[in-house]
Amino acid sequence: MAVPFRFPLSCWRMPTIEVTASAGGRVLVSPRPHRLADDSNSVLRLTPQLPARRLGRKLLRIMAYVTTEERVDRLEAVFGQFMTEMAVLNRASEQRNRAAEERDRAAEERNRAAEERNQRADQRDKVAKERFAQFQSEMAAINRAAEERNRAAEERMARFEQEMREFKAEMRASKRELDKKWGDLANKMGTIIEDILAPNLRRLADEHFRFPTIEDFMIRRSRRHGGQETEFDTLVVGPAAVILGEAKSSPSIGHAEEFAAKVRVFFDYFPEYRGRRLIPILGSWSIPDPVIERLTALGIYAMRMGEDTMELANAAALEGRPPEMQ
Numbered sequence: 109m110a111v112p113f114r115f116p117l118s119c120w121r122m123p124t125i126e127v128t129a130s131a132g133g134r135v136l137v138s139p140r141p142h143r144l145a146d147d148s149n150s151v152l153r154l155t156p157q158l159p160a161r162r163l164g165r166k167l168l169r170i171m172a173y174v175t176t177e178e179r180v181d182r183l184e185a186v187f188g189q190f191m192t193e194m195a196v197l198n199r200a201s202e203q204r205n206r207a208a209e210e211r212d213r214a215a216e217e218r219n220r221a222a223e224e225r226n227q228r229a230d231q232r233d234k235v236a237k238e239r240f241a242q243f244q245s246e247m248a249a250i251n252r253a254a255e256e257r258n259r260a261a262e263e264r265m266a267r268f269e270q271e272m273r274e275f276k277a278e279m280r281a282s283k284r285e286l287d288k289k290w291g292d293l294a295n296k297m298g299t300i301i302e303d304i305l306a307p308n309l310r311r312l313a314d315e316h317f318r319f320p321t322i323e324d325f326m327i328r329r330s331r332r333h334g335g336q337e338t339e340f341d342t343l344v345v346g347p348a349a350v351i352l353g354e355a356k357s358s359p360s361i362g363h364a365e366e367f368a369a370k371v372r373v374f375f376d377y378f379p380e381y382r383g384r385r386l387i388p389i390l391g392s393w394s395i396p397d398p399v400i401e402r403l404t405a406l407g408i409y410a411m412r413m414g415e416d417t418m419e420l421a422n423a424a425a426l427e428g429r430p431p432e433m434q
């Protein structure tokens with residue numbers, strides 16, 4: 109397909125030359141006639157299908173019809189058009205430059221504002237760091253003072269606890285001495301059962317053996333069986349169990365054996381309590397360890413004076429296994 113190109117040779121008097129690129133790669137020129145002057149004979153017609161290699165000579169011949177004045181006019185017109193276009197381009201360029209400068213100024217203002225914000229932020233950070241450092245220093249001072257106070261309080265508490273331990277030890281020693289003197293006096297007066305054994309058996313029935321009620325409580329109870337009378341120091345009777353207490357001022361292994369024999373014949377003297385659990389307890393101010401071991405083997409509780417009150421010395425051993433009467 110041919111692609112046309114138009115080349116104006118003058119502003120309005122020169123003829124227009126149509127140049128066409130053929131499919132074979134040759135450039136062809138087709139003229140379009142225009143008047144160069146009022147004379148009809150001055151119409152210039154170019155030969156159709158003008159080869160491109162002769163275009164230059166033909167254009168020179170055409171330009172020969174143009175006067176110098178017309179060429180100057182044409183150049184002035186072209187130059188004026190060029191200047192007009194350049195002015196438009198310059199104005200557009202200036203506008204673009206102004207817009208770019210305004211954008212640059214706005215960017216600079218934004219940068220300045222950002223720098224100011226950063227400076228204020230840095231200043232705030234600096235103030236915050238200074239305050240935090242001051243706070244840490246104050247807290248360290250407070251902690252040191254608190255540690256010193258705590259150390260002083262711990263020292264006072266340690267001294268107080270030591271004094272309390274010493275005081276308790278003295279009180280326990282005094283109480284043991286007093287209890288021993290009182291026990292000796294009770295032994296001498298023959299009231300160990302009433303003063304020591306009986307009250308503690310009632311307490312143990314409630315606290316240790318968990319009697320719901322006490323149906324009967326007897327001291328120095330005598331019973332006759334088979335023509336023989338036997339005295340039982342203390343009896344505490346509950347709905348399902350009976351505590352048999354025996355008091356000795358200086359218990360021995362022989363006393364343990366005698367009490368075990370009394371335990372074996374208890375229900376012969378008190379048949380009304382058959383079917384109830386029998387809890388034998390031998391009590392004294394002090395019971396030697398060999399006697400306690402023998403009582404444990406016989407299934408008998410050993411009650412002696414503890415730090416504060418009378419206590420069962422072998423309860424854990426007896427309640428961990430069934431009693432063995434030997």
